[in-house]
Amino acid sequence: MATIRISIPETAAKDEIVEIRTLISHPMDNGYNVDARGQRIPRHILHTFIVTYNGVEVFHANLHPAQSTNPYMVFHTVAVETGTLEFTWLDDDGSVFSDTRTITVQ
Amino acid sequence: MAMIDSTRRSFVTRIGGGAGAMALLTVVPHPASAETIDLPERESAILEAAFGSSVLTPGKISLDMPILAETGLSVPVTFKVDSPMTEADHVTRIMGFAPGNPEPVLADYQIGPRAGLAEVSTRIRLARTGFVYAAAKLSDGTLWGTKFSIIVTLGACVEDIFDLDWQRDAERRAMRAEARAAAAAE
Numbered sequence: 001m002a003t004i005r006i007s008i009p010e011t012a013a014k015d016e017i018v019e020i021r022t023l024i025s026h027p028m029d030n031g032y033n034v035d036a037r038g039q040r041i042p043r044h045i046l047h048t049f050i051v052t053y054n055g056v057e058v059f060h061a062n063l064h065p066a067q068s069t070n071p072y073m074v075f076h077t078v079a080v081e082t083g084t085l086e087f088t089w090l091d092d093d094g095s096v097f098s099d100t101r102t103i104t105v106q
Numbered sequence: 107m108a109m110i111d112s113t114r115r116s117f118v119t120r121i122g123g124g125a126g127a128m129a130l131l132t133v134v135p136h137p138a139s140a141e142t143i144d145l146p147e148r149e150s151a152i153l154e155a156a157f158g159s160s161v162l163t164p165g166k167i168s169l170d171m172p173i174l175a176e177t178g179l180s181v182p183v184t185f186k187v188d189s190p191m192t193e194a195d196h197v198t199r200i201m202g203f204a205p206g207n208p209e210p211v212l213a214d215y216q217i218g219p220r221a222g223l224a225e226v227s228t229r230i231r232l233a234r235t236g237f238v239y240a241a242a243k244l245s246d247g248t249l250w251g252t253k254f255s256i257i258v259t260l261g262a263c264v265e266d267i268f269d270l271d272w273q274r275d276a277e278r279r280a281m282r283a284e285a286r287a288a289a290a291a292e
Contacts, residue, residue, distance in 0.1 A: 017222035072227075073226065078221070
């Protein structure tokens with residue numbers, strides 16, 4: 001299954017802007033390439049990436065075929081309170097990949 | 107990539123004259139002479155549907171990407187918007203377009219004051235050399251844009267580059283399949 005890597009500071013000061021880096025392994029077949037036999041590889045991508053912070057959506061990305069293999073994202077959020085961030089990727093085939101990280105606000 | 111301080115980057119770019127191994131360039135907003143950013147028709151329609159308008163004022167948003175990409179399969183890009191990201195004044199949506207791609211939308215991010223910083227980095231595919239556009243919508247409803255010219259040595263969709271005509275492409279593939287079948291029969 002998809003390997004998820006998330007980089008986020010474990011602790012942060014109140015209202016500090018923290019950088020979050022995420023990487024998920026996925027072929028992101030865009031539907032325009034062909035395999036060795038000349039057959040077109042059908043589209044199979046992650047179409048949505050959502051990040052919630054204690055249930056509140058803080059980042060929402062609609063991913064498109066132009067997204068590279070193994071989607072990598074760097075974005076930011078304000079560390080408002082101690083809590084859990086949930087990272088969710090939605091696949092074209094209906095699969096849902098998700099992972100969580102906790103952040104402690106000092 | 108995104109971690110590099112922009113002053114340092116512009117310094118390095120100036121010193122290296124763009125010929126450095128990094129070949130990164132900070133794009134300053136479009137010259138004041140251009141009053142709007144003109145997108146091609148297809149991209150305008152997408153922007154119109156997403157933002158309610160396709161009139162982009164140059165400025166506020168910048169695109170950080172290499173001026174030359176050796177492979178279009180993975181091109182680092184940073185969308186950066188000059189915004190305080192407060193409840194009253196923040197970026198609501200950022201989009202990126204490459205008219206040279208079969209599907210032009212590169213990126214579509216919805217953020218808000220909780221982001222703190224209107225800056226998103228990712229890696230994208232580019233089919234060919236050309237312009238890349240970025241657009242941002244602010245909480246006050248204004249739209250800002252920028253464009254960047256990038257050279258792509260090898261495109262992401264190789265088949266698409268060799269043959270732009272899908273019909274001819276299909277015929278060619280059928281011929282290849284026939285040849286393979288004939289070879290197999292022998």
